[in-house]
Amino acid sequence: MFLDEKSIEVRSGKGGDGICSFHREKFVPLGGPDGGDGGRGGHVILQVNEQYSTLLDMGNARLYKARPGQAGGAKRCTGKSAEDLIVDVPKGTIVKDAEGRILADLTEDGQRWIAARGGKGGMGNQHFATPANQAPRKCTPGEAGEKRELFLELKLMADVGLVGFPNAGKSSLVNKISSGRPKVGDYPFTTLEPVLGIVQMNGHSFVVADIPGLLEGASEGKGLGHQFLKHIERTHTLLFVIDGYADNAYEQFSVLKGELAAFHPKLAKKPYVIALNKSDLGIDNAIKEFAGYKEHVIVTSAVTGEGCKELQQALDAAVPHVQKKKVGWESKKVVEAKTMKAADKTKAKAARKEAAKPAKSAAKTTAKKAPAKKK
Structure with a gap:
């Protein structure tokens, strides 16, 4: 379980001002007060959007400001209230104030x-008329809106777990394909704790976890192996990042698969994609070694960006919640198909009725021509 965080500022709209006005028309030169009230300012409302999976789906906006209400009018007319500003958030968002107190847990x-x-x-001046003061000039301004600093927090389950030996280029690859920004350096163990990246694809997103580099013997606890493998256990899809420039590229993959199977047999059966990284250095030998895994292998370079788009697409196809969304789109097509089928049935029914009309009219004509029976 990981945390996605975002701070925002919300400002509701100011209420519209009440006005000072007096009724005036022909033959009524001294009418009473008729100043209308101001309209309410707009609320800022957080609303759960089931299409959002991360806080990144909200975009880069930090300030959310609703519009003010309109001022009142003459003839006791109340000003129009402003429309509320709806801010979509993903399901499971926790809202906290500046002190860290939980204000809302949006789960539905x-x-x-x-x-x-x-x-x-x-309030308009119509409210301040008294027997002693029948022409008040008092009215009140609208109330100021609220202004708050809020912190949004979302607990995320990583969809994809990156698996690889230290310095295989995992962190650089996460930087290239996602919004994650892990520490990157040319030495082993740059990543000391899991780092999240969020990949946006075709209007949806999924979460990638950069797991710290594993060592041979991780299944026995070597190098915080158990702690890191538990993170991998929670992901759905594995991305093996292999240093293709190293002499032992295929051996890396074999050892990693073995460590996963030794920790838990289910880990070795998870869907996976292989990124043969560092193609900019020349990795022809590694590509030949992985010829038998062609459908799983993407040749990548975090330096030049080679294969990164293809890698995003491969992971996009493997992540289950993305597939569910595609099923959702298919279900819309099914509904459309059913609607068209129903329309076709209606047309066919109408055509049958139309075809039956001449037969009925012919029967009536025959009945008219038939001689009447003599009494």
């Missing part, structure tokens, strides 16, 4: 929470 599809309430509209 379509669930709403008012993050900042719009200011109330001011």
Whole structure:
């Protein structure tokens, strides 16, 4: 389980001002007060959007500001209230204030929470008339909106776990294909704890976890092996990052598969993709060694970007929640097909009725021509 975080500022709309106005028309030169009230300012509302899977789906905006309400009008007209500003968030978002107190836990599809309430509209002078003061000139301004600093937190399950030996280029690859920014250096054990990257593809996203480099013997606990392997256990798809420039490229893959199987047999059966990394250095021998794994292998370079797009697409196809979304799109097509089928049935029914009309009219004509029976 990992955390995705985002800080935002929300500002609700100011209430519209009440106005000072008096009724005036022909033959009524001294009418009473008729100043209307101001409209309510817009709320800022956080709403769960089932299509969002990470906070990155919200975009880069940090300030969310609702519009103010309109001022009141003459003839006791109330100003129009502003529309609420709806801010979509992914399911499971926890909202905290600046002190870290939990304000809301948004766990249901379509669930709403008012993050900042719009200011109330001011009062027009119609409310201040008294027997002693029948022409008041007093009115009140609209209330100010709320302004809050909020922290959004989302617990993420990583969809893809990167597996590889230290210095295989995993962190550089995560930098290239996702929004993750792990520490990168030309020495082993640069990544000391799991780092998340979020890959955006075709209107959806999935989460990649850069697991610290494994050592041979990790299944026995060597080099914090158990701790790292537990992170991998929670992912659905594995991405083996192999140093293709090294002499033992295929051996790396064999050892990694063996360590996973030794820790838990299910790990070795997970769907996987192999990234033969460092193609910019020349890895022809490694490519030949992996000829038998052609459908799983993507040749990549975190330096030049070679194969990174293809790698994103391969992972996109392997991640289950993306497949579910595609099923969702297919279900829409099924609904459309059913609708078309129903329409075709209606047309066919109408055609049958139309075809039956001449037969009925012919029967009536025959009945008319038939001689009447003599009494």
